[in-house]
Amino acid sequence: MMVGMAILEMVGVASIMPFMAVLSDPEIVERNVWLSRAYELSGAESTQGFLTLLGAGVFLVLVGSLTFKAVTQWVQISYAQMRIHSLSCRLMARYLGQPYSFFLGRHSSKIATTILSEVNRVVTGALFPAMQIVAYGLVAIALFGLLLVVDFSLALIMGLTAIVVYGSLYLFIRKKLTRIGAIRLEANRRRFRVTHETFGGVKEVKIYGMEETMADRYASPSKRMARQEILAQVLAQIPNFGIQGLIYGGMILILLYLMAVYGSLGEALPVFATFAFAGYRMMPALQTIYRQASMLRVSRPALDSLVADLNSLQPAGALSRATDARWPTPEEAIELRDVTYSYPGSEQPALDGVDLRIPAKHTVGLVGTTGSGKTTTMDVILGLLSVESGMLLVDGAPVDASNVRAWQNSIGYVPQHIYLSDESIAANIAFGLPEDHIDHAAVERAARMAHLHEFVVNELPQGYNTIVGERGVRLSGGQRQRIGIARALYRDPDTLLLDEATSALDNVTENAVMAAIADLGHRKTIVIIAHRLSTVQSCDRIYLLEKGKVVNSGTFNELISKSAKFRSMAHGDE
Numbered sequence: 001m002m003v004g005m006a007i008l009e010m011v012g013v014a015s016i017m018p019f020m021a022v023l024s025d026p027e028i029v030e031r032n033v034w035l036s037r038a039y040e041l042s043g044a045e046s047t048q049g050f051l052t053l054l055g056a057g058v059f060l061v062l063v064g065s066l067t068f069k070a071v072t073q074w075v076q077i078s079y080a081q082m083r084i085h086s087l088s089c090r091l092m093a094r095y096l097g098q099p100y101s102f103f104l105g106r107h108s109s110k111i112a113t114t115i116l117s118e119v120n121r122v123v124t125g126a127l128f129p130a131m132q133i134v135a136y137g138l139v140a141i142a143l144f145g146l147l148l149v150v151d152f153s154l155a156l157i158m159g160l161t162a163i164v165v166y167g168s169l170y171l172f173i174r175k176k177l178t179r180i181g182a183i184r185l186e187a188n189r190r191r192f193r194v195t196h197e198t199f200g201g202v203k204e205v206k207i208y209g210m211e212e213t214m215a216d217r218y219a220s221p222s223k224r225m226a227r228q229e230i231l232a233q234v235l236a237q238i239p240n241f242g243i244q245g246l247i248y249g250g251m252i253l254i255l256l257y258l259m260a261v262y263g264s265l266g267e268a269l270p271v272f273a274t275f276a277f278a279g280y281r282m283m284p285a286l287q288t289i290y291r292q293a294s295m296l297r298v299s300r301p302a303l304d305s306l307v308a309d310l311n312s313l314q315p316a317g318a319l320s321r322a323t324d325a326r327w328p329t330p331e332e333a334i335e336l337r338d339v340t341y342s343y344p345g346s347e348q349p350a351l352d353g354v355d356l357r358i359p360a361k362h363t364v365g366l367v368g369t370t371g372s373g374k375t376t377t378m379d380v381i382l383g384l385l386s387v388e389s390g391m392l393l394v395d396g397a398p399v400d401a402s403n404v405r406a407w408q409n410s411i412g413y414v415p416q417h418i419y420l421s422d423e424s425i426a427a428n429i430a431f432g433l434p435e436d437h438i439d440h441a442a443v444e445r446a447a448r449m450a451h452l453h454e455f456v457v458n459e460l461p462q463g464y465n466t467i468v469g470e471r472g473v474r475l476s477g478g479q480r481q482r483i484g485i486a487r488a489l490y491r492d493p494d495t496l497l498l499d500e501a502t503s504a505l506d507n508v509t510e511n512a513v514m515a516a517i518a519d520l521g522h523r524k525t526i527v528i529i530a531h532r533l534s535t536v537q538s539c540d541r542i543y544l545l546e547k548g549k550v551v552n553s554g555t556f557n558e559l560i561s562k563s564a565k566f567r568s569m570a571h572g573d574e
Contacts, residue, residue: 058260062359072135080128088119094313100384106425109196114309118302122187125299136285136292143278143285150274150279154254158279161250166290173235177297184228185301190221200471236294236559253274290397327403327410329494330360330525332395334523339380350376352548354390358541363518363526365536368545374529377545381527383408412488418473418480425456426464428472429486440464442490449520450486451512454561455479478506485513509543510535522559533570 026279044050092115147155198214200510205214254275258268337358341350351373358364366374379385383404392399399407422550430438447453460466472480503511518538530536544566546553552563559566
């Protein structure tokens with residue numbers, strides 16, 4: 001299509017020459033073989049009629065050229081927008097396919113910036129400009145080729161002048177454009193980060209009177225980005241004004257030159273009209289090439305960043321699905337054997353040779369002070385972290401990359417901080433499922449077990465259809481926690497892992513929830529991390545961790561009698 005657009009532009013400009021030739025000298029129809037034959041074929045009864053037909057032909061060619069150009073532009077824009085869609089979807093899938101450890105060292109706002117903003121910038125500022133450069137480059141080449149045929153020397157002088165002017169300007173500002181792009185990229189990331197942090201912690205912002213501070217923190221990168229956009233667009237447009245003056249002045253010189261060469265205005269006028277019309281059509285093409293080359297340079301830092309991100313990401317493979325196969329119900333035990341794990345960039349291992357055994361259909365507690373390795377141990381059991389040495393076994397079978405998805409599908413997990421989306425309570429319990437796929441009977445069953453059902457039906461007019469607000473802002477901490485517990489129970493998992501899951505509950509509700517969980521202990525395998533040791537008091541076995549090692553284990557009473565550390569924790573000394 002780009003080649004077709006260039007050819008039509010050339011034909012449109014070329015069509016003006018015979019029209020101007022007949023207009024300036026009607027008798028040329030009799031002297032010129034081609035015009036004479038066209039006159040005969042046209043069936044015109046007079047030179048005036050032939051001139052009218054020529055004018056109509058020129059008009060139709062130009063209309064056709066403009067129509068084809070509009071269609072080409074539509075195709076290019078459609079292609080660019082679909083590339084934004086496909087590339088952002090590809091990035092989303094690649095990010096989702098990364099191991100959990102990848103996200104421990106990445107700020108979520110940077111990932112959001114890349115997917116939602118920088119992809120758009122790369123396509124509209126790099127891919128689309130590249131297409132425009134090719135398309136209008138072909139137009140300029142076609143028009144220049146036509147002018148070379150009409151008057152080689154004059155066309156060569158015009159071509160060299162345009163190359164020198166535009167080339168010099170671009171070489172002069174290209175480093176400045178790259179610097180503008182780098183500053184704009186960093187400012188845009190900063191805008192996303194400040195916005196993310198501000199509204200993620202809006203409660204604290206309000207309480208501590210940080211509204212003006214956060215607004216100022218946003219304004220600084222926003223203003224810096226705006227200034228860089230102004231500079232980039234002004235630098236891209238500057239040649240347009242100078243070139244217009246150069247062309248208008250050049251037209252006078254060209255006319256004088258042609259009159260000197262051809263001897264009269266009548267002879268020079270067709271050639272002059274061709275050059276003038278070609279210049280009129282070529283100037284937007286050259287300006288578009290220059291402007292898009294400038295935008296391409298500005299977008300280079302974003303393009304480099306996106307390419308670096310893509311190269312750093314592991315191939316995603318097939319994304320996990322909630323409908324994937326489940327691991328068979330554990331019948332013997334879940335085991336960690338000599339497990340060692342270090343977080344990226346950390347010199348000390350978070351887990352150092354951990355051995356523990358969780359009998360099937362028993363309840364086990366993990367306790368220890370902050371930094372002892374409890375949550376890391378649970379993340380290993382969840383299959384989120386790939387250990388450096390040792391292994392996770394379920395009924396003697398190792399959990400590895402080939403079967404970890406099946407293992408995770410058999411697990412229910414309650415984190416300390418529950419993530420709630422701005423949807424209904426039912427949708428949050430059946431997390432991630434479309435409305436028409438939600439099993440409402442399972443939702444109610446899970447809510448009853450989490451001691452949430454009575455609150456939902458008695459205190460919320462819309463019941464399970466009540467919208468909870470972003471991150472559950474309309475609910476109390478305890479209510480959010482109970483939704484998290486109900487979510488973990490919704491899929492009726494064989495293994496339930498709770499990481500400080502009752503920390504936000506009052507004592508009465510905690511006792512009721514723990515009683516329900518204790519009832520499950522005869523039918524499910526349960527692992528509990530708790531700050532309050534009363535939460536793990538009824539566990540069949542408790543592991544005490546310290547500095548990434550299991551330092552003791554036993555029942556609550558056994559640990560009270562044989563571990564000074566545990567006694568100290570139980571008495572609230574730590």
